[in-house]
Amino acid sequence: MNKNEFLRSIADKTDSTIKDVTAYYDAMVETIRDTMKAGDKITLVGFGTFAPKHKEECTRTNPKNHDEKVVVPATTVPTLKFGAAFKDSIN
Secondary structure (H helix, E strand, O other): OOHHHHHHHHHHHHOOOHHHHHHHHHHHHHHHHHHHHOOOOEEEOOOEEEEEEEEOOEEEEOOOOOOOEEEEOOEEEEEEEEOHHHHHHOO
16 A cells, blocks of 8 residues: 555545545654654554664674675664554454
């Protein structure tokens, strides 16, 4: 399922227009991004938790030249941990 199919499915289930659903989707993604950028997490009970995860700087082997080491800079990555209720609902 791609984004357009996803938005169409939500519009059909909620008797909404694609325009309205797209606005809600964009607002949701923006809110999640801004919250995680601020270092906070979002917990949606019954679905999961969006949280930023800090990864420290580390040294790895260069995949193109196994004799060479490269330094991977520290970064923050977005994570999503699904809740038990959601996991159980798809099995």
